[in-house]
Amino acid sequence: MSLKPINSALVKTSTAKTINKMTVKSLILGFFVLLFSTQSLAYSYAAAGKEPLIDGREALLKALSASDYNAVQTAYDTMQKEFIYFNEHHGLNVDEQMQTAITNKDQQGVATALITTIKAEVMRRLEGAEQNINDYQVAKVLVVKSKLFIDLLAADLTAENRQQADTAIRGALASIGNPGVFGVGQKPADLTRYIEYRTDLQAALQFTLPDAPTK
Amino acid sequence: MACIAGYFGLLNYYSFDISSDDALYFQRALSHFSVLEFSPHFPGYPGFVWLERIINTISSHPNSNVLLSFLSAITLTVSVFIYCYQRMQIKSFALFAILLFLLQGNIAELAFNGLSDASALWFFSLYLLLTRFHPPLHSSSLLQPLLQRQIFTAIISGLLLAACLATRPSYLPLVASAMLLELFYHCQGKQDYQRLGWQVCSITFVGIICALYVFMQDGWAYIEEGRRFTQGHFTIWGNTTSTTDSLFNQWLTTLTNTYSTPGVILLISMLTLGLYLTKTRGLSILVCCWFVWIIRGQNPENIRHLAVFSLLLPIICAQLMEHLHQTQRIRPVLYLLSLILLITLGYHSIKQFTPQKNAPVLQATQFFNTMNQQQFIISNYNIDNLRHNLPQHVILDRHYQSSSHYQAQQQGYWQLSSNKLGIDKPNTGKRVNDDLVAVFKGRFLGERSLYLYYFDLNHLNT
Numbered sequence: 001m002s003l004k005p006i007n008s009a010l011v012k013t014s015t016a017k018t019i020n021k022m023t024v025k026s027l028i029l030g031f032f033v034l035l036f037s038t039q040s041l042a043y044s045y046a047a048a049g050k051e052p053l054i055d056g057r058e059a060l061l062k063a064l065s066a067s068d069y070n071a072v073q074t075a076y077d078t079m080q081k082e083f084i085y086f087n088e089h090h091g092l093n094v095d096e097q098m099q100t101a102i103t104n105k106d107q108q109g110v111a112t113a114l115i116t117t118i119k120a121e122v123m124r125r126l127e128g129a130e131q132n133i134n135d136y137q138v139a140k141v142l143v144v145k146s147k148l149f150i151d152l153l154a155a156d157l158t159a160e161n162r163q164q165a166d167t168a169i170r171g172a173l174a175s176i177g178n179p180g181v182f183g184v185g186q187k188p189a190d191l192t193r194y195i196e197y198r199t200d201l202q203a204a205l206q207f208t209l210p211d212a213p214t215k
Numbered sequence: 216m217a218c219i220a221g222y223f224g225l226l227n228y229y230s231f232d233i234s235s236d237d238a239l240y241f242q243r244a245l246s247h248f249s250v251l252e253f254s255p256h257f258p259g260y261p262g263f264v265w266l267e268r269i270i271n272t273i274s275s276h277p278n279s280n281v282l283l284s285f286l287s288a289i290t291l292t293v294s295v296f297i298y299c300y301q302r303m304q305i306k307s308f309a310l311f312a313i314l315l316f317l318l319q320g321n322i323a324e325l326a327f328n329g330l331s332d333a334s335a336l337w338f339f340s341l342y343l344l345l346t347r348f349h350p351p352l353h354s355s356s357l358l359q360p361l362l363q364r365q366i367f368t369a370i371i372s373g374l375l376l377a378a379c380l381a382t383r384p385s386y387l388p389l390v391a392s393a394m395l396l397e398l399f400y401h402c403q404g405k406q407d408y409q410r411l412g413w414q415v416c417s418i419t420f421v422g423i424i425c426a427l428y429v430f431m432q433d434g435w436a437y438i439e440e441g442r443r444f445t446q447g448h449f450t451i452w453g454n455t456t457s458t459t460d461s462l463f464n465q466w467l468t469t470l471t472n473t474y475s476t477p478g479v480i481l482l483i484s485m486l487t488l489g490l491y492l493t494k495t496r497g498l499s500i501l502v503c504c505w506f507v508w509i510i511r512g513q514n515p516e517n518i519r520h521l522a523v524f525s526l527l528l529p530i531i532c533a534q535l536m537e538h539l540h541q542t543q544r545i546r547p548v549l550y551l552l553s554l555i556l557l558i559t560l561g562y563h564s565i566k567q568f569t570p571q572k573n574a575p576v577l578q579a580t581q582f583f584n585t586m587n588q589q590q591f592i593i594s595n596y597n598i599d600n601l602r603h604n605l606p607q608h609v610i611l612d613r614h615y616q617s618s619s620h621y622q623a624q625q626q627g628y629w630q631l632s633s634n635k636l637g638i639d640k641p642n643t644g645k646r647v648n649d650d651l652v653a654v655f656k657g658r659f660l661g662e663r664s665l666y667l668y669y670f671d672l673n674h675l676n677t
Contacts, residue, residue, distance in 0.1 A: 014534045054615075062617030140436045141340065144251050151602075152615070155622040159589060164605075168405030173252060181427050 026141050051145075052079050053121055054152065056113060067106050076102060083113075091210040094120065115156050119207040122146045122153075125211065126172065126198050138180040143172050150205075157204070163185045164204035171197035218310065219292045221229060222317045223285070226326060229658055231281040234574035236599045238329030241280040245271050248432050250440055257444040259426045259437075262381025263331040280329040286349045287333035287513040288326035291526065292316055294340035298530060302633065303537045312533035314557060319519050319525050320564030321473055324661030327574075332522045335383030340526060342375040344391070348400050348497020373417025379417065381425050388512075389523055390418075392504040396497055428664040462545040465515035466506075470514070473518050473660065474565035481556050482528055489531040492538060502527050532556070567660040575665040578655035580604040582667070596633035596665065633663045 034063040056079030059083025063071030076083075077099060083095035092118045129139040147169050154162060175193040180186030202208050233239050243254035244264045251255050255264065263280070270286070270620050271279035295316050300308035316322065325333045345368055355599055376390045394414060401407045462467075468477050490498035505523045513520040539549055571578060576597045583590060594601055595613040602610045611619035613630075629652075630636070655665040 058615055061621040065617065065621045136434050137436045137439070140251055140433070141439050144436075144440075150617070151612070154593065154602075154611065155609045162607050173249075176430055179430075181431045185431035199374050 001106055009105065021027060037147070038112055051148070052161070053082050053118065054148070055079075056082075057118070057152070059196070060110070060114065064107060067105075069102060073102050082121070083117055086117065086124075090124070091121065092120055114195050115153065116151055118149050119205045120209060122149045122205060122208060123209050123212065124147075127209070129172070130194060130198060130213075131192070133176065133194060135188075136176065139176045139189070140173070143169065143176065150177060153205070155207070161204045161206070168197045168201040168204055172201070216293075216296075218313060218317070219289065219296070223292075223326070225290050226285075226323055227574065229323075229327060230574070231276070231278050231285065231327070231575070232574040232577045233281065233329060233336065233600060234327065234576060234662060235329070236279060236597055238278075239462075239600050239603060241267060241331075245279060248428075249435055250429060251433050257440055258384050259425070259429045261380055261384070261428050262332055262382070264332060265332055266382070275603060276602055278329065284329050284333045285326045287337045288479055289323060291333055291337045291340055294337060294344065295416055295526065295529060298340065298344055299533050302534065305537065308533045308537045308540075309419075311536060311553060312529045314530035315532055316525065316562065318561040318564055319474070319529075319555060320526055320560075320567055320660030321521060323568070323659040325522055325525070327546070327658070327662070328519060329383060330519070331383040333385050334517050335379045335516060336526050338375050338379035339380060339389065340384065341500075342372050342379065345372045345375070346393070346397055350395055365406060365410060365411060369413035370417050373414030374421065376414060377418040377421030380511045383418075384524075388508040388676035389501070389505055392501055395652075396445055396500060402592055405439040441470075462515060463510050466510050467658060468520070469515045469518055475559055476562060477554070478559045481552075481559065482532075485532050485535055486528070488535055494538060495531045495534045496557060498527050498534075500530050502531070503637055505536075562659055569656045571656055571658050573658075574662065575657055576604070577601050579667065582653065582655070583608055583629075591626065591628035592631060593619045593623060593628060596631070601631070604653050623670075627669065630668040630670065631667045632668070635666050637667060 056075055059075035059078065060072055063069070068159050071131065080095065086092040087095050094113050097116070098110065100106075101113055125142040129142040129146075132138040132142070134156040139208055144182040150165050150169065153165075172194055175190045175197060177187035178185055203214070229659050233242055240253045240255035241260070241263065243252075245267060247254050248259075248261075248264055250259045267280045267283045270276070270283045274282060275675070278283045292313055292597060296309050296313050300306060300314040305495065376394070378389055379386055394411065398407060401410070422668075431460050432438070467479075467662065474482060475512075486499055486502060489495035490503075502524060505527075509515075509520050515602055526530070536549060539545060547672065580601070581594065590608045591611065592601065592605070592610045593613050598610060601608075609622075613619055613624060615634075633649075650667060650668045650670055652669045653667045657664045
C-alpha cells in the first residue's frame with residue numbers, strides 16, 4: 001500500500017479507482033483461488049504479500065545480521081520513501097535516525113529506527129481508518145493490514161503488551177461494524193469505541209505519532 | 216453398521232483437537248464470520264460454517280468444526296454402503312466396499328482435520344445416489360408425472376451439488392466433470408438439457424445466497440482480501456513444496472505414501488478395468504478427471520486431496536467384484552485378489568496410527584506450556600495456532616527467515632518444522648539434526664509430524 005497522505009477524499013477516490021481496476025482482475029483471480037484453494041503448505045496465510053516496508057525489513061535485517069552495512073544501505077534505499085513520509089507528514093524523523101545509524105554502523109540504532117517505523121506504520125493505518133470510519137472498505141482493510149505489522153513486532157513487545165495489542169485490534173475491527181447487503185446485516189461503526197481501542201493499542205505498542213489526535 | 220460404529224468408536228480414542236491453522240480459522244467462524252479476519256480464510260466456505268454452527272448449537276462442543284468433519288466421515292461411510300447396496304443389492308459387496316473405504320489410511324485424517332473435505336464429499340455422495348452415469352434404460356417417451364419427477368430430482372441433485380460447492384468451493388472441477396458426464400451419458404434430447412439447466416439454476420441460487428452472506432459481513436473489502444490471498448497463494452504459500460520434482464511425480468509419491476506401492480498398482484489395475492466396464496466407466500472417468508485436476512492444481516503435500524479417490528475407488532472396486540463374481544471359474548482368483556487388496560491397504564494404514572492422543576501442534580503447545588520464561592519459537596507450520604495457544608511466547612514466522620533469525624539470535628531459540636532439517640551448519644561438521652530435541656508425531660496417515668530443534672546462542676560459532 002502506498003504511503004500517500006490519508007485524507008478522506010483522496011482515499012475514497014484512489015480506493016474507487018483501485019476497486020474499478022482490480023474488481024474484474026480480482027474476480028478472475030478469485031475464481032482460480034476457488035479452484036486452487038488448498039491448505040497451507042507451510043507458513044501462515046497471514047503473510048503480508050507485497051509490502052515495501054516488510055520486504056525491505058527482511059533484506060535489511062539479513063544484511064544487519066551479517067554486519068554488511070553496504071547491503072543495509074541498499075535495503076534501506078528500497079524503502080526510504082516510507083521513512084521520509086513519516087518525517088514529512090507526521091514530524092517523526094525516523095529517516096534521519098536510520099541514516100545516521102547506518103553511517104555510524106550502529107546496529108542497535110538501525111534496529112530501533114526500524115521498530116519505530118513499523119509502530120508508526122501501525123498507528124498511521126489506525127488513524128487512517130479512524131478518518132474513514134464510515135467508509136467500511138477503507139477502514140477495515142487498513143486495520144486488518146495493520147495487524148500484519150503488529151505480528152512483526154512480536155519479539156519487541158512483552159507478552160502482556162502483545163495480548164493487549166491483540167485485544168485492541170479485535171475490538172477496533174468489531175467497532176468498524178458491518179456493511180450489510182441492501183441494509184440487511186448492517187452494523188454501524190462506533191467511533192467512540194474505536195478511539196478507545198486505538199488508544200489501547202498506542203499503550204500496548206508504547207508509541208504515539210507526534211501528530212496523533214489527543215481525543 | 217457394526218463395522219462403521221466399531222471403526223469410528225476406536226477413532227474416538229483421539230482428541231478432537233484443532234490441528235492446523237485452517238481448522239483454527241473455521242473454529243473462529245463459529246462466533247464471528249469475516250473472511251478479512253481469517254474467520255475463516257478466503258473464499259469463506261459459508262456452507263461449512265453454517266453446518267458447524269448447527270453442530271455447535273446442538274453439542275456446544277468448542278471444536279465443532281472437528282466434530283462436524285468426524286460426523287461427516289461417518290455419514291460418508293454410510294453413503295458408500297447405501298450406494299453399493301442400492302446398485303448391487305448384495306450386502307457382502309457393500310460390506311467389501313466399506314471395509315476398503317475404512318482401510319484407506321486417510322479416512323482418519325478426513326475425520327479429524329476439522330476441514331470441509333468430508334462434509335463436501337458427503338453432499339457429493341448424496342448426489343451420486345440420485346445419479347446414474349450410464350445410458351438410460353427406459354425409452355425417451357415419458358409420461359408427464361415422470362417428467363415432473365425428473366425436474367424435482369434435477370433440482371434436488373443441483374441443490375446437493377450446490378451444497379457441496381458452498382461447503383468446499385475447490386470441488387468445482389469435480390462438480391463440473393460430474394455434470395458434464397451426466398449430460399454426456401443422458402444426451403437424448405431436450406429434457407436432458409433441461410435437467411442440466413435446473414441444476415445450474417439451483418447452483419446459481421445457492422451461490423447467490425452464499426455471496427450475499429459473505430458480502431453482508433465484509434462488503435467490497437472481500438475483493439481486496441481475495442486479491443491479497445490470490446497473490447499470496449501463487450507466490451508464498453502455494454509455492455513452498457519441499458522438492459523440485461514435477462507435480463506428477465510428487466503426486467505419485469503421495470499416492471504410494473497413502474496406499475503403498477502394491478496398493479497403488481492394484482488400485483490402478485482396478486481403475487483400468489473399471490474404464491472398460493460400462494457399469495463403472497462413469498465413476499472411473501470421474502476419478503481420472505480428478506487426478507488430472509490435482510496434478511495440475513493441488514498441493515501434493517496434503518493427502519486429503521485424495522479424498523475423492525477414497526470415496527470413488529472402493530465403490531468402483533466393489534462394482535467390479537460384483538460383475539466378475541458372476542463368472543464362476545474366476546471366483547477363487549477374485550477372493551484372493553480382494554483379500555490381498557484389503558490386507559495391503561489395511562496393513563499400510565494401520566501401521567501408521569500412533570498412540571498420541573493429541574494433534575502434533577497440541578503436543579508442542581503442552582511442551583512449551585511447561586516453560587514460564589518467554590521463549591522464541593520460529594515455525595514454518597501452524598503459526599496462528601501457536602500464537603493462539605502460546606501467547607506467553609514469541610512466535611516468529613519462518614517465511615520471514617532473515618528477520619526471524621535476526622530477532623532470535625539475541626538469545627537461544629526453538630525451531631519447529633513440519634519437515635526434518637538436514638543441512639550441515641556452515642563452517643562446522645555438525646548436522647542440524649544433532650539439535651533435534653523432540654518429534655511431535657502425527658497421529659495417523661496425513662497428519663504431519665512436527666520436529667523441534669533448539670539452537671543456543673552460540674550455535675553459529677560452535
